[in-house]
Amino acid sequence: MRVAIAGAGAVGRSIARELIGNGHEVLLIDKNASSIKPERVPDAEWLLADVCELSSMEEARLDRCDVMICATGDDKANLVASLLAKTEFGVPRTVSRVNHPNNEWLFSESWGVDVNVSTPRIMSALVEEAVAVGDLVRLFTFRQGNANLVEMTLPEDSPFVGRTPREFPLPENCALTTILRQGRVFAPDPDQPVQAGDELLLVVPADLEDEVERLLAPSMHPG
Structure with missing residues (x-):
């Protein structure tokens, strides 16, 4: 897979190293000459260019890329780069960084963004996930399906402690995907009971989150 990354700062370079380590081709793009440091990620291609200019994106040959990641520290630049990648070059998948939480609503399909990654939202979700028991914590939004990846640490008084996933009367279109227990990751076994303290993913x-929260922890969320 060929991936273009707009923004060759610390975030962009870290993403590039990870992708290259997984066997992908990476092109790093930045308009600031001081950010062009090929020795930092020697296996990547580098391009000094402005991702907000159509001519620069033509030079980058975005039409050959499978994914465009917009990882600059400027929300306006990330939006414009996503829109150009999607509408002018037909990049199949765009992922864009959201720097300011007030701008998150803009990062949608209308601006060519398939997936937005909000740093403030992720950090707050991780804090909640680390300390909350019995609360449903939203970790990630899937734009395509209007669904969210959520987490709950199952409280001791949950009616589902000691019951199997087969017995979970989850609403339609909801799915239990993963159980984390004592540092280990489990695929849900329909016949293996869950335990208090299990983290359920x-x-x-979105419109069923409250219902699922009340179902799994009714004493904490009376309805």
Whole structure:
């Protein structure tokens, strides 16, 4: 897979190293000459160019890329780069960094963004996930399916402690995907009971989150 990354700062370079380590081709693009440091990621291609200019994107040959990652520290630049990649060059998948939480609503399909990654939202979700028991914590939004990846640490008084995933009466279009227990990751076994303190990862439509939260922890969320 060939991936273009707009923004060759610390974030862009870290993403590039990870992708290259997984066997992908990476092109790093930045308009600031001081950010062009090929020795930092020697296996990547580098381009000094402005991702907001159509001519620069033509030079980058975005039409040959499978994914465009917009990882600059400027939300306006990330939006423009996503839109150009999607509408002018037909890049199949765009992922864009959101720097300011007030701008998150802009990062949608109308601006060519398939997936937005909000640093403030991720950090707050990780804090909640680390300390909350019995609360549903939204970790990630899937734009394509209007669903969210959510997490709940199962409280001791949950009616599902000691019951199997087969017995979970989850609403339609909801799915239990992963169980984390004592540092280990398990695929849900339909016949293996869950335990108090298990971290459940579920895919849930946004409009059903409250229902699932009440279902799994009714004493904490009386409805």
